[in-house]
Amino acid sequence: MxxxxxxxxxxxxxxxxxxxxxxxxxxxxxARVGAWRPRWFWPAFAAPGMVWLVVLxxxxxxxxxxxxxxxxxxxxxxxxxxxxxxxxxPFQFQLLYDRIFGAGGFLGPAFVRTFMYVAAASALCxxxxxxxxxxxxxxxxRRKGLxxxxxxxxxxxxxMMRMLAWVNLLESEGMVNRLLVNVGLxxxxxxxxxxxxxxxxxxxxxxxxxxxxxxxxxGLDRVDQRLLEAARDLGASRRRTFVxxxxxxxxxxxxxxxxxxxxxxxxxxxxxxxxxGSPRTSMVGNLVNDAIGSPGQGGQAAALVLVMMALLxxxxxxxxxxxxxASREAGR
Amino acid sequence: MSVRRWLTDPWRKPRLLEALVWGYLAxxxxxxxxxxxxxxxxxxxxxxxxxxxxxxxxxxxxxSVWHDPDLQRALLHSLRLAVLTTLVAVPLGVxxxxxxxxxxxxxxxxxxxxxxLSFVLPEIxxxxxxxxxFTNLLKAVQLGTWAQLLGLVTFQLSYPVIICRARLLSxxxxxxxxxxxxxxxxxxxxxxxLLPLLxxxxxxxxxxxxxxxxxxxxxxxxxxxxxxxxPMSVKIYNSARSSPTPALNALATIMLAxxxxxxxxxxxxxxxxxxxxxxxxxxxxxxxxxx
Numbered sequence: 001m002x003x004x005x006x007x008x009x010x011x012x013x014x015x016x017x018x019x020x021x022x023x024x025x026x027x028x029x030x031a032r033v034g035a036w037r038p039r040w041f042w043p044a045f046a047a048p049g050m051v052w053l054v055v056l057x058x059x060x061x062x063x064x065x066x067x068x069x070x071x072x073x074x075x076x077x078x079x080x081x082x083x084x085x086x087x088x089x090p091f092q093f094q095l096l097y098d099r100i101f102g103a104g105g106f107l108g109p110a111f112v113r114t115f116m117y118v119a120a121a122s123a124l125c126x127x128x129x130x131x132x133x134x135x136x137x138x139x140x141x142r143r144k145g146l147x148x149x150x151x152x153x154x155x156x157x158x159x160m161m162r163m164l165a166w167v168n169l170l171e172s173e174g175m176v177n178r179l180l181v182n183v184g185l186x187x188x189x190x191x192x193x194x195x196x197x198x199x200x201x202x203x204x205x206x207x208x209x210x211x212x213x214x215x216x217x218x219g220l221d222r223v224d225q226r227l228l229e230a231a232r233d234l235g236a237s238r239r240r241t242f243v244x245x246x247x248x249x250x251x252x253x254x255x256x257x258x259x260x261x262x263x264x265x266x267x268x269x270x271x272x273x274x275x276x277g278s279p280r281t282s283m284v285g286n287l288v289n290d291a292i293g294s295p296g297q298g299g300q301a302a303a304l305v306l307v308m309m310a311l312l313x314x315x316x317x318x319x320x321x322x323x324x325x326a327s328r329e330a331g332r
Numbered sequence: 333m334s335v336r337r338w339l340t341d342p343w344r345k346p347r348l349l350e351a352l353v354w355g356y357l358a359x360x361x362x363x364x365x366x367x368x369x370x371x372x373x374x375x376x377x378x379x380x381x382x383x384x385x386x387x388x389x390x391x392x393x394x395x396s397v398w399h400d401p402d403l404q405r406a407l408l409h410s411l412r413l414a415v416l417t418t419l420v421a422v423p424l425g426v427x428x429x430x431x432x433x434x435x436x437x438x439x440x441x442x443x444x445x446x447x448x449l450s451f452v453l454p455e456i457x458x459x460x461x462x463x464x465x466f467t468n469l470l471k472a473v474q475l476g477t478w479a480q481l482l483g484l485v486t487f488q489l490s491y492p493v494i495i496c497r498a499r500l501l502s503x504x505x506x507x508x509x510x511x512x513x514x515x516x517x518x519x520x521x522x523x524x525x526l527l528p529l530l531x532x533x534x535x536x537x538x539x540x541x542x543x544x545x546x547x548x549x550x551x552x553x554x555x556x557x558x559x560x561x562x563p564m565s566v567k568i569y570n571s572a573r574s575s576p577t578p579a580l581n582a583l584a585t586i587m588l589a590x591x592x593x594x595x596x597x598x599x600x601x602x603x604x605x606x607x608x609x610x611x612x613x614x615x616x617x618x619x620x621x622x623x
Contacts, residue, residue, distance in 0.1 A: 037518045046431025053446050056486040060461035081468050135353045156591045158547040160568040161584035165367035167572050168378045267454025305460045320448045
């Protein structure tokens with residue numbers, strides 16, 4: 001039971017602790033003292049997870065490729081996967097290309113719309129979340145813990161429930177319309193839920209802003225407060241301190257926040273379905289969902305998913321590299 | 333003049349910022365609070381108050397959550413999936429994290445990248461890929477609970493791995509090496525030294541996975557077989573725009589309560605596990621940082 005004491009001596013995260021020799025020589029030295037493990041010891045721990053990821057993460061994407069480049073059953077019009085890459089046929093992509101860019105292509109507007117909604121919603125998220133995160137890290141004082149709980153609260157409320165709440169509020173008889181009519185801003189109830197881009201964009205902001213708040217909070221909390229105090233002591237005004245010190249130091253957090261909110265928005269279709277339900281506002285996620293739902297369109301769904309992955313590859317890889325770098329720095 | 337002085341005072345309190353924060357909190361909490369409030373409505377409306385009742389929870393003999401077999405089944409299915417996924421994903425993820433952290437090779441780096449990719453990938457992409465996998469290649473896996481479980485574990489695996497790896501970085505390998513220098517076998521060092529040190533992270537990730545699965549929508553919907561394997565989130569999605577009664581709000585409220593209960597319990601246990609490690613008031617921050 002002596003090991004029970006161990007947690008009490010654990011270091012705070014971020015404290016590098018006693019400097020011990022690291023690297024190859026150090027490991028060999030400690031091996032000589034007696035810390036010997038068979039070579040397969042650590043790989044054995046990783047093995048189940050590796051097998052899991054190969055079967056249920058890599059393999060599915062091979063199936064998607066085989067369907068996207070596959071054939072169509074001549075009788076039932078269902079997609080037939082072709083497992084041999086040599087026989088892959090890009091006709092699904094040709095079809096998709098025509099539907100996006102061709103004359104009368106009805107998928108093109110959805111792509112443009114997706115980019116516009118996501119850009120507007122991410123920008124709004126940043127503008128709203130930054131002051132909030134800034135206040136909590138810098139001015140909250142003793143109430144910091146409480147405020148943090150309040151900021152985290154939306155994470156524990158189901159996304160569907162948060163959208164349902166807005167459906168209730170925005171119905172033609174709902175509270176928002178009644179309030180606006182009573183105040184006199186509206187002559188009659190506004191059809192918020194009938195394909196309004198504003199509603200969808202605000203729905204996306206409401207849905208994903210907690211991720212932005214958390215990313216910014218984590219970044220701003222790491223900013224050394226002494227630097228800000230130094231700037232103020234040297235005569236910089238509040239605004240100047242913010243522009244010259246805080247903002248540059250939080251650039252990484254802003255980028256991380258934008259990526260972590262925008263990525264799920266690109267794949268979102270349910271916000272749109274619940275708050276609009278009209279093809280006038282449908283996004284790429286809706287196209288995938290419609291293709292999955294209609295018979296014979298599986299090949300199109302697979303092709304759309306691959307196009308989506310290709311479009312999002314750059315932000316995803318940038319984000320992964322940035323978090324890997326941040327965790328390396330935290331460990332140093 | 334005094335307004336001007338207030339505006340130019342370099343040390344004034346940030347009133348505007350404060351107002352904005354309270355506005356933000358109201359905006360984020362009020363809609364949900366109103367939805368919870370109307371789950372106790374006596375009438376059918378979800379926007380005009382007709383008196384308090386528990387009609388939509390169990391008093392109504394047909395439409396209440398308690399008496400509607402569809403809603404009841406959805407509730408149980410959500411809880412079942414959350415428990416099963418937590419039981420599989422957390423041990424798998426913790427072992428994966430330990431293995432990846434200590435075994436530094438090219439292969440480990442590649443799998444780490446894959447794991448992070450599954451974390452940032454939009455859920456719909458993984459859901460479509462898994463749907464095609466189960467309908468075209470691994471046909472032995474029936475759509476429904478089994479497919480949902482396999483999919484959810486894949487999607488949630490990254491949480492325990494990321495949280496445990498962050499903790500492993502701050503623990504370092506010295507404690508284990510000390511144990512082994514004192515004669516412990518590698519397995520014993522792991523069991524008696526490393527796992528107790530990791531327990532806060534393991535716990536935090538279990539809570540997170542549980543709460544996240546209860547809320548999951550995209551994956552479970554694509555991998556469900558029929559109405560029997562549709563959890564609460566899918567029920568809300570299906571009927572939010574079509575046949576809404578406050579029973580839907582009641583269902584959502586129950587969902588909310590079970591998430592909050594999991595978090596509260598998790599927080600209390602987390603505080604116990606990290607006792608003596610940090611100050612009382614920063615426990616929330618520590619927990620939040622884990623989450």
